[in-house]
Each structure stands twice: as C-alpha cells, then as structure tokens.
Amino acid sequence: MSLLFDNGVLHHASTAALKRFSFVPGRHVWEDLRDALLGQFPDLPGSDAAGKIKLRSAHAGDPLEIEISWRDGLCWVHLYAPVVADHEVTTTPPQPSPARDCINTMPHPAWTTDAEGRVIWTNDAYVKLARQIGNHTDTTKDDALFVLDGASDPQRCVVVDATGENAWFEVVRHPTPDGHINHATPITGLVHAEEAQRTFVQTLAKTFAHLPVGLAIFDREGQLGIFNPALVDLSGLQASFLATQPTMLGFFDALRENRRMPEPKNYQSWRQDIADVIAAASGGQYHETWSLEDGRTYAVQGRPHPDGSTAFLIEDISADVTLSRSYRAEIEQFEALLDTVDEALVVFSASGILTFCNDAYRVMWGQTPEAAFADVTIHDAVKLWKSKVEDGTKLSGLIGFSTSIGPRPEQRFELSLSQGDKLRCTLKTLAADATAIRFCRIPTAAPAPVPSAPAPA
Template identity: 30%
Template sequence: MESLGLLEVALIATISLGGTAVVAFGFWFYCTLGLNHRYAGLDNIVPTFLFDGNELRDATPDAQMLIKDVPPHMNERESMLHILSARFPTLNTVMDRIGRNEVQTLTATDDSAISLEVTEIDGLIQVKLIGTCTQDSLTISTIAAQDAMLDELTMLRNIADKSPHMVWQQDSDGQLNWANQAYLDLCDLISDDQNKSVKSWPSDPAFPDLHHDMTADDHVSRRKSIDIPAKNGEAWFDITTFKNGSDALHFASNANKAVLAEQEKRKAVQMFGRIFAQLSTGLATFDANHRLTMFNPALIEMTNLSPEFLSSKPSMQMFLDSLREARLLPEPKDYVKWREQFPLNDSSTKRTAYCENWEIADGQTFKVTGQPARDGSYAFFFEDITAEISMTRRFRSDLETGQGVLDALPDAIAVFSANGTLVTTNRAYADLWDVDHDTTVRVHDLRAEMMMWQSHCAAAPIWGELRDFIGNSGHRKLWTDRAILDDGRQFNCKAQPIAGGKTMISFSVLSRMSPRVQQKLSMPDPAIYGLKG
C-alpha cells in the first residue's frame, strides 16, 4: 500500500471529528428526550413536577395550570407548596430530606383519595399528584386549585372579620354591598334600637356621601367624626377610599388618640402662647429646618421687626441679617464668621449655647441667650437689661465716689461690720499702718487688724476697750482714746457706731513727742518696779 499523503491524512481526520460530533449530539438529544419522557413527559396523565432545588425543570400541562394563579412573588417550588401544603404539610420537609433514588408516598390529611409520590432521580426531585377523580369528572389539578382558592378565601374572610379596622364597599348609589365585622359593630353602636336580639344588615351607611368625592385614578383620605349615642360622645376615624370598578372601597381606622393628642397639643400651644405673650423677654424659636416657628410680642417691641416678616417664617440667617440691618447687633470685625456660631443650615455642626450682652447704638443693652435643643431646634431669648446695667454703673460710680471721698480725708479710716469684718479703708489708713493700699473691700477681721495696730504702737490698754466697743450689740456712744506709735507720734483713736451695726474707727495723728517724753512714758512705773524687786 502506498503511503498516504498529507492531504489524505487531513481529510480522514476531518471526517473522524465530524462523525464524533454527530454521535455526541445524538446522544445528548436522546438523553434530553429520555429525561423529559421519563420524568414529566407530555404523555403523563397525572400532574407531575420535576425540580432542581427551587427551579422547576419540567412539568406536565396540568401541573403548570395548577400553579399559574399563585402570588407573583413566589418561585416555582413555593408556588407548588402554596397549593399542596394544605393537604400535604410535610411535603417541603420530605423534598429536603429524601435520599438518593428514594421514593416516598404522602397521603392527604383530609382522607381524600389524592396522594403524592415524591421520587429522587439523579439529584432531581419528582413530585407526582396521583389519585381518583370523583368530583364531577374534574381533574386532580383542578380540584387542588379549587381547594387552594377556597382556603385563601376563608383566610381572607377571617382577616377581614377579625381586623380592628373597618372595611366596607358602597356602590355608585351609596348602597352598602359588603362590610367586615368591625364596620357592622359600629353600625350597631350608632343604631337607634340597641336591644334587638337579631342584628340586621345596616340600611344606612355609617358615613354617608363618602362615595361622591371619589376620583377614578386616585384615592382620597380624610378624617371624619360621628356621634355614638351608646357612648354619649363622638368618635373620629381616618378614612381612605379607593375606586373599585364602579364601587367605592373604604378603609377606616380609629383616630381618637390622634385627635386627642392634636387637641392637647393645640391647648398647650395656646397656653404657651398666652404665657409668652405676657413675658417681657423676647422669644424667637427656630425648628430643626432653621425656620422661625414662634415669637412673642415682646420680640416685636424690642427689635421693631415687622410682624409680617416674622410671620413669614424667615430662616435664622435672614433673622440675624435683619437684626444687623436694624443696628441691633454688636458689629463684629468679621460678621460672616461671627454668624457661623449659630446653626444656620443642615451642614452646621455647632449646637452650643450662646450668651452675650449686645450694646445697641441707642444706648440700650440686650442680654441675648441662644439655647439648642435635642431635636435640632434653637431658641433665642432677648432680655432688656438697660436699667440693670445703668444701675450697676451708677452703683459702681457711687462706690468710686465714696472711696474717693474717704481717700481725700486726712484721718485714717477703717469700717468694720457688726461681726468684726473689715469693710473698707482709705488711703491714709494704708499709709499710717504701712499696708498695701486697696480701694476695694479688703477681707480681714478685727483681730488681724488689731494685732497689726499693736505691732506699730507702744503698749496701751485701749485695744481691749476698742475690741469690746466693736463687739457690743447694744446702744453705743462715741468712744475716744489716745495711743503712741512706735516712732513717737501720738494719735487719737475714735470709734463711733454707724448704720447697719457697723463701726467706723478713725486715727488722727497729733504730733511727734520729744525723745525724753517718749522714753519717760515708755519706762516702767518705779513703784510697780519696786514691788516686783
């Protein structure tokens, strides 16, 4: 045999590969047809499902009809369980736990002739609905579908009747054609005859004329009240109406608590409004959206901002800008930066309290306090402290004047309270006793001051008498005595009572004594000295 050429070898290889592909395609086609025919073929006379996990791989026409009307959010496996689990409650568990090539038969819980055959085939689960058809020649799938719809209808009726919310439907003429138990109970409450034993269908709707204001493409919500004679009062309901063909479908929920809360809130707002209206402090409250929600007449009087502007709910930034234009703000060097300390917008992170005195151009002074709240709101309080500031300044001026008068006196002055606390001194006092001059109140007591006096003077009995005079709470007259300083100068000490139980002590320096007299006065008494010897 002659050797094959290159062309012949390539031709033989191509024919071989093509034949292999044809054989493989034929095998796949055979297996696919065999799978469908074996598991859920069209010739199968009973409803049969074939699942790969939750995915439906194949189903007979009757099986597909069985699950076509289930809720759209369910997958195929959930749809089948929705239809069959009422009769076969263990179906889902059996499908999860069935072994390889295992077959299990489930019997219906209602003792009907219908059963399920669950089979594991090469990792797939086959569910076959088998049994006899005894109900008017209906198919098994039709019977199961009808049972599922009846169960769902029963469940919906139970939900409607047990719901605490009222549901009812009226036709285009306003006649009641369906209602749940909550609505019927309300009609019994508002009925004139409360004692009749047999309840009849309501002849008149509890809420007349609701169907008249219903549009075709939208729903209508409103709040209605009705009188209930059995409870001697009225009840409020939030009612929503939908168009249902030519009928009007109504849903109502009790709104008594909401109405009561709104009434209490309205009363509270009115009460606070009356309180705020009588306050002399200006109030401006901003909500979490930085809009003015509340103000009082005092704010208008203090700022001269128009009620129309304040009633328009300006933003906090607009409010501050208006105060600046009215020259009611202290003019900072950088107004924009100063304004950023307040929550002007949603990006503001500062929620700190603010307190500052604003000196107004016309001489007024406002104490302005800003207080943030947890809900994001912010309140300004404007207090006119002009009189207080004027009084403080006048009082400070009076103190300075009085201190100036004391400092101008040549005598050293010290004033003590009834309990012996040093109230004030003058400049001559500081110079006499060599202490730091302080025109403000010096916090010292009589004992400390008297020890200082004694350290600068020759021994004398006047200090004990002076201490007794200051401590005496009864009727007192002017007291005077004389002492000698350690530098030889004499001084008169005078104590006199003044208002409030206080005592004013004055020290008047007379003249310097000669050294001889000073030595004689400071020498001990010879008689006493002789007795001691």
C-alpha cells in the first residue's frame, strides 16, 4: 500500500490503501493515518518529521513494515507485508515502474478522477502547478484545480495564479471504467496569439471602415475573412451574405448575379474565367477595369499576401473616367480648332519633345510627328527646318530657347525659305516651361502698277 501526503494533506493513495483506511484524497490528513496505525507503530512521528525512516510493527508475529520519506513538503508512505486477509496488504514493496516514472516526469499536468469527479491521483506537474497558484491542496470536485463542464472535449480552462495572471490549458479527457484520465496542455501563448490576431483584425476593420475603396480579403482556404462597408455599397451584396464567409467563386458568382461585374460572353466558360481571375490575383497580376451596364466603371485589383491570403480592391472610378473623357473631348475640340488656323503652330515640352502641331505646320514643313516611330525632338525639327531655309541660316537659338527653364521673353525673327518665301517665326513660353513656335508667311509686296498710256485726244 502507498500513500502520498502534500503538506500533511492526503494527495493520493493506492486502491488498497483507500480501501484499508477508507480515506478520501484532499479530505484526510497525516494525523488520520497516524491515529489508524499508532497501535501497530507507536513510534510513528508527526507530520513535521523529515528525512527517511523505516519502522516494524510492534505486534508479535505481525510482519507489516512501514517506510516513510519526506522531501519538499511531500511525504511518501509505503506499507509492506505478506498477503494476509486481515490486513489486505501486498507481500513486496512496489517495484520501479517506467510508466509511473514517465507520468510523474511529464511537464504537463495529468490527473485521474472517479465516477463522481473527485480527483484520486495526480502527477508531479499537477502538484507543482497547484503550488504555483497559491498552495492549492484541495483536489475535491467542488474546488478542483481545473473546472471542467464535461460538455466538450477538448475544452479550454483558465487557472489564475497567485499574481493574478491567467494560465490557459487545453484539457483532454479519456473515459475509464472508474472515471476519467485527464491531460492538460499549456496554451497560454496560443491564447495570447489568438487575442492579438483578433485585436489586429478589429483594428484593420476599423481602419478600412472609412475607406471609399471596397476591400475583400480571402484567407488561404479561399473564404472571405475581412470586408469593409464600402464593399457592401460597391458590390450591392448584403452584409449578411458576406458575413457567411463565401468562397472566392461564390463571391464572384454573386457579383455576376447582381450585375456588378461585366456580363460573361460565354456562360460555359464562366467558372474557368473566374478561376483564371483568382489565379491571376494570387500571382499579383490581376488589374482590370469593369464597365457595368448602369454606366459605372470599377477598377479591380487582386493582390496576394505572404500568408496565402488574397485581397481584392474594388474602386468606383466612374467620376474619373467621365472627367477624363470630357477632358479628352475638349482637347480634341481644341486641336480641331487650331487645325483651322492658317499659321503653322508647333509645341515642344520642357525636355524638347514635340507634343502638338496643327495641319498648317504639317503642310508647311512636310512633317507628320504622329507617324514617327520615336518621339520627335527639337533637334529633329531644327534639322528639318534648316534643310528648307536658305543656306547659312542659324537656328541654334531655337534649341536654346526651347530647352531653357524659367520665364523667357518672347522672340521674333524672319526666315527665308529656299524656294523664296519668307516666314516670321515667333517663340513664346507656355506653362510648365513648354515652348510654342509659330510660323507665319510674310506676304510678298505687290509690284507697282504701270501707268497706262494717255488716251488720244
């Protein structure tokens, strides 16, 4: 028979010992055992003894022996005797058990409960944890170290230590004919990580809540994990639907049914097209513009993340597209208006690149910049002009004026074409350091009229 006392309180005992003395762990103490054995062992010390002792029964013919060891508040008691019905004891002391040694050296708490839920055995890790949380010694069901509801397996339990810190454990219960064997795995780090993740997600949600761009983040399993209110407005999908965490395919299916993405031309290849979209987004290569039936225009991007998740950004760019179209129409109208002007006009940017010319310029100099394979520069234009003016005409000043930075006074000079026509050239600075050059033909003076002969008288 074996018994273990922790600071004078029975911690656990073998089945034979529990039957022999009718003890209950957590309720009986050292003095109860001493009272029961004092008749056989009158020299049995009190609970404050130390070291290790071995006593023989004082009764003649009684082979019962008791061995007691004290260490760090723990007291081991072993009773040895031949098998005798009156005593119900074993004949030999318990032999070393690798299984018992393995359990007692486990870093995680383990314990056994009976059918009523009372703790009847614990390993050393359980005892150590009980001491850490404030010398907990009562292992009865009403005040157990781990409070289990029995509703789930595994289940999480929290233990508050003496400093008020929470220690989280995941408890797994294994049923036995007489009760349960329980194992507790520390998961405090995991719980803190989950709390940090939830806080981070909430922070992201609050941050994205005010963005006008719709955000949909799908996890590595392809399910919607995060979305913001702008996505509800832009997609036209109910928040209750998005809260069900649809898959990417289900999300795009719902967009198509809600007419918030271009209608597919071929319904048979629709799902393959969506699979291609998902694959492109996962590779960071998806960036398209959707023109919807109601006239709105969406810019859609797919961006991958290192953890395997994928984010889709949906932005309503209808106003920008409308403004761009209006601006483009105004530019085209302005260019058409300049084409009606008789003077040749050409504009160079601050870097000397030809950005605009009208029809009169094309006709005068025989140059079509939009047909060139590369950008036409001021150097190219001056080279062309020199080929069509009188030899010796210096045009290097045009290059210097066009490539200068800052305000410049307007300049005018005359050119003579090799064919005899004369041009008036005007240089003027525009916004952003651009340069406008205007060529105007100078009319040739008409010859003086020849007086006619007088009429005969």
